[in-house]
Amino acid sequence: MAKKGLHSPRLDTISMVEETIKKNNGLSKTELWKKLPKQMMYQTFSTVIDYLIETKKIILNTEGKIKLVLEEEKEKTEGKESLKGTEEANERKEIKETGKKEIGTQKKQSIEVFKVDLDDKTKKIAVELSEIERKSLKALNEEKKELSVQELSEKAGIELDSARRSIQWLNEKGLGKARIQKSVFVSLGKEGLNALKLGLPEKNFLKELGTEWKKISEIKSIPKQEINIALGNAKKKGLIELKKEKELIIKTTEKGKEFLKKKSEEELMLEKIGEKEINTDLLSEKEKEVLKFLGFRKDFLKHKEKGNEFISITEKGKEIKTSEILLNAKIRKYNIQDPVQEIFPGKKQPYYKFQDEIKQKLVSLGFKEMKNPLIVQEFYNFDVLFQPQNHPARTWTDTYKLKKPQYGKLPEKRIVNAIKAAHENGGKAKSKGWKYTWSEKIASQLMPSAHGTAHSARQLVKGIEVPGKYFSTARCFRPDVVDATHLIEFNQLEGFVLGKDFTFRKLLGLLKEFATEMAGAEKVKFLPDYYPFTEPSVQLNALHPNLGWVEFGGAGIFRAEITKNLGIKEKCLAWGLGMDRLAMFKLKLNDVRELFSHNLNWLRKGE
C-alpha cells in the first residue's frame, strides 16, 4: 500500500541507516531513528527498515530490537540466491526511481512481528488480534465515531456475527467500549407480507373502481372483510367519494387517480422492510411517521425490542497503529495452547483390517484364496456336499432362497450325474447313499451362500492341486434372529487341505496350528461333532488366556461320497473358523453387531 506523502528513500539514505544499525546493533526502531546522523521522516525511515528486513540484511526480533543478520548467514543466503542479488539491485533502483515499492505485499518470508512502543501487555494483545478485530479497529479509526453492530459489519466488511464477536472481544481487551442500547426492530406481519406481495388493499380497490360510480356490491377484487378497511383507508386519504343511494356507491377522486400512478410512501416502506428486520432508530423522522401509519393496520407490522450493540474506540485502541498491525495481519502469533479443529486420519474399517491380517496369515501359511461369490446354486451349497434335498436345513424357514433370479446353471453333465448317483445310491463311494430321487431343479435353485463350505465345494468341482491348501473368507446369509451373537450377514473363514497320506491326526495338527497362530491359544481340546458333509467331524475348542475355553471352529474329513464321486483320491481335510467371534475377541467387543457399527465416532477412534 502506497503511503501518502512518502518520500522515496534514496540509496544513500538506505546506506546511512545500514551504517547506523551496524554501529548500534539491537536497538528498537524508535531508538534507532533517534540515533540517525541525519534527520528523516519516520515514515521514510520505516520504509527503509522494511526494505532492509526484506533483503535479509536485518531482522526485528521478538523484543522489538533491530539486529543485523549475521555475516555467515548473510553469505549463505546471498550465495544461495545469487540471482536475488541482481533482483536486489533492481529493487534498489526501483525504490529510488518509483518510490512505489509496496511494502505490505511481499511477505513471503516469515518476518518477526512489529511491536512499536507499546507496553508489554498491549504488545501481547496487539499481536494476537484476529483478522476481524483488526478490520474492526481500522473501521473504527476511520469512521471516528461510535458504530452500531450493523454499521461495523458494513464498514469493516465482515459478517454480522463476526462484528458482534469483534465488539465483545475488543471490549474485553479494552480496545473498544461496547454499549447496548435497546432499539425497536420492525418486520412485516402476515398482512404486511401479503400487501408486499399482492399490493395494498386500497390500491387494489382503487384499481377496480375506475372513474365511474360503482356500486359496492360490484366490487369483486376484494374479499368482503377487507372492503371496510380499504374503504376506510381510501376515504381517510381522500382518494374516493362516497354517496349513499339504495346502496353505497363509490367513485375515485382526482387525488385517487394520482395515487394510482405512483408508489405511495407506505408501499416504499413495505419494500424497504421487505423480509428483514430493520432498526427503527436508523429511520428518518418522516419514515417513522409512515411506519406509524402502517402500524395502525391490523397484522401489518411486528415490533420487537432488541438490544443492539454499539462500539467506540478507546485510547488504547487508537494506540495500536492499525495500519502496522494490519500489515502483519497475515502472520499473527498463535497461542499454542489454543484448542484447534479436530481432524481424523483415513482408516480401514476395523473388521476389514482384521480380515486383511487374517488373509495375510493364511497366505503365509501356504493357503490359496478361493473365489467366494455371494450367490450360489443349492448344488454347491448343499448337493455337492452330500446334504440330501429333504434335509431339514434346506427348508423355507432355515435357508434363504432367491426369488429373482430363481434358477442358475449347473456344471457339465458328467459332474451332475456323479452327484446324482452319490445321493441316490452312494455312487463310486461304496456308500448306501440317501436312497431318494435327486432333482436337478432343486439343485439349480439360487440362494445367497449360507456357509463358506459352498466355496470349497465349488473348488473341488473346478479342480484342485495335490497337495493343496485352500481358504476363503465368506460372507454368509441365514434367516436368523439378529441379536448380540447373531447377524443376518456374517463371516466365515473356511477351507480345506489335501495331500497324499493326509489323516485325521493331521487335521488335528492343522487345527492346533490355527488356534495358536490366530487366537494365541495356550491349549486346545477336540470334541466329537457333526456336520452333514464331514466324517469324522471335530469341534475345536481353544484355551484363551482371558476367556477360558471357547469354541473356535469345526472341521472334519470331507465324506467319501463327495470326494470319491468327484474323482479325488486324496483325503480332503476341511475346516471352518468363526471369523466374527475371533474379531470380537481381537477388538474387545461384546456384541457382534458392533463389528459393523455405523457409528462414525467409533470408527474414527478405532485402531
Next chain:
Amino acid sequence: MPTIESSKKDLEELIGKKFSKEELMEVLLCVKGELDAIEEDVLKIDIKETNRPDLWSTEGIARGIKAYVGKEKGIPEYKVLKGKRKVFIDEKLNGIRPKGAYAEIREIKITEEVLLQIIQLQEKICQSFGKKREQIAIGVFDLDKVKGNCKYFAAEPSMEFVPLGFNEMMSLREILIKHPKGKEYGKLIEEFEKFPLLVDENNEVLSMPPIINSDTSGKVTTETKNLFVDVTGFNQELVNTALKIMCMALADRKGKIYSVELNYGKKKLISPEFKKEKIVFSLKEVNELLGTEFSKKEILKLLEKRRMQGTVKGKNLVVDYGDYRKDIIHSWDVIEEIAIAFDYNKLVPETLNVFTLGSLEEENKGINKARELCIGFGLQEIASNHLTSKEVQSKKMFLEEEFVEIANSVSLNWEIFRKKLLPESLDFLSKNKHCSYPQKIFEAGRCVELNESKETGVEEKWKLCICISHSKTNFNEMKSVFEALARERKTGFKLKEAKIPFLEEGRSALIEFSDGKKGFIGEISRKVMEEFGLETNVSVLEIEL
C-alpha cells in the same frame, strides 16, 4: 440339533453311575451331546447329530453312555415276544396315509419322568424326522383300554369320538376345525374325502392319525401299566424305525415288547422286528483314515464301546450294528465311532509337513490398492450390508430399478441385494449428523445385479463409493479426488454430462473408463438429501473397480 431335557437323577439311574457336572459333560461327548444348561436336576442337552433319533430321550442317551463307561457293551439286544393282536390296514388309505406299525409294551413302570420322556421322544421324532408329523406320527395308548384286534382305515368325516382334552363327541371334521391339534396338523388330511382312523374290535376309536388320540384309550398316566404304540406315515421303513426307537426306550424302562401283526390284506408283516445291519470294509482303512496304529484287538474293543460288534475276516473288518442306526451309510461312519471311543484328545496332532505357495485372489489386489489410496486421501472406510431394502436403493434415490431379490426374507429391510453402494453410504451419513464435519467416507464392496448370461443369473461387481460431506463441498472437490485416483490406478477415462436422478443437475457426470468400466460423480440433489434427512451437502463418487 434338538435339545433334549433330562433329569440328571433319572439319567444316572438308567446308566447305573453318578456323575459330577464336569464328568457328565465329558461322557455326553460320546453321544455328541453338549450340556447347554443345568438347573438343579434338569439338564438341557444339545444333541448335534440330526440322524440319530434314538438319542432323543434320556433312555437313548443312557444307552450310549452305558457302553462308553463300560456298563454294557456291544449291540443292544431287544427281545420281542409274540403277541396275538392284529391290526388290519385298509388299502383305501393309499394316498391318504397308508403305512402303519404297531407294538405292545407290557408291565412297564411309568413315572412322571418316564411320561415326560415318552412325550419328548414322540414329539422330537415327529417334528424333525417325521417332518412335522407328515412322514411320522406317533400315538401311545393305554393297552388295557384296547380290546381285541384293531382296524386302521379310511373313515367318513362324520364319524365321531371324544378327542383328548375335550369331553364331548365331535365329528372328525369338527375336530380338524375346533381342536388345537386339528388346526395345527389338519392340512395333512383335510383335503381328502375320508380321514384315517384307528379303532379297536368294538369300534372304539383310539385315534385319528396324525391329529389326535381319543380321550379314553389315548390317555396315558403314571397309573398305566401297559402301552400300545402306533406309528403311521408313508414309508414302511421309516415308520418301522420310529416304532423301534419308541420300543427301545420303553424296553429300557423294563417294559416287555410284544409283537403285532400288520395285516395289509395280501401282505402281512410282524412289527416290531429288530434286525442287525452289516458293513464290511478293509481293516487298514481305519488306521489310514485316522493316522493311528490300532491293532485288531483294539479296534474290536473300541467298537464294542460304541454298541457295535466287529469281527475280522481276513483283511476285512465286518461290523454289525442295530438297524436303528440309520446314520451308518459308509465305512467312515464306523471309523468315526472308533475314534470317538478312543477319545480325540488322546490322538496326537500331526503337522501337515507339506509346502505349498499361498496367494490372494487376483481380483483382490486391485481392490486393496484402491482402498489404500482412499486411506491416503484421509477417507474413513465404512462397511454396509449387502442385503438392503428397496426403499433405500430406489425410492429414496428416485430410481426405478430391478434387483436381485430374496423370496423368503424375514424383513423388508433385507429383501434385496444392493445394486449401488451410494444409497448405503447416504444412509450411513444420515445416522451420523451429530458427528463433526467434514465427514469423508468410502466403501469398497460388492454389488449384485441381474445378468442372465452368468452362471448364477447375477453379476457381482466390485465398486468403490466415496462421499465427502461438509457445507462447502462441491463437484470440483470430488473431481480432484477422482482424477488423483484414476492417475494412481493408471486408468484412462472420459467424463460425460448426464442427467442423473439423484444428483444435482449441472453438477454431475457419468464416467466411462477406457476398459469399459463405468461410474458417476456429482453432488447429491436437494430432493435426495431430504429423503435421507441430510442437512449438509454431499459430493459423491461411485465407480466399478
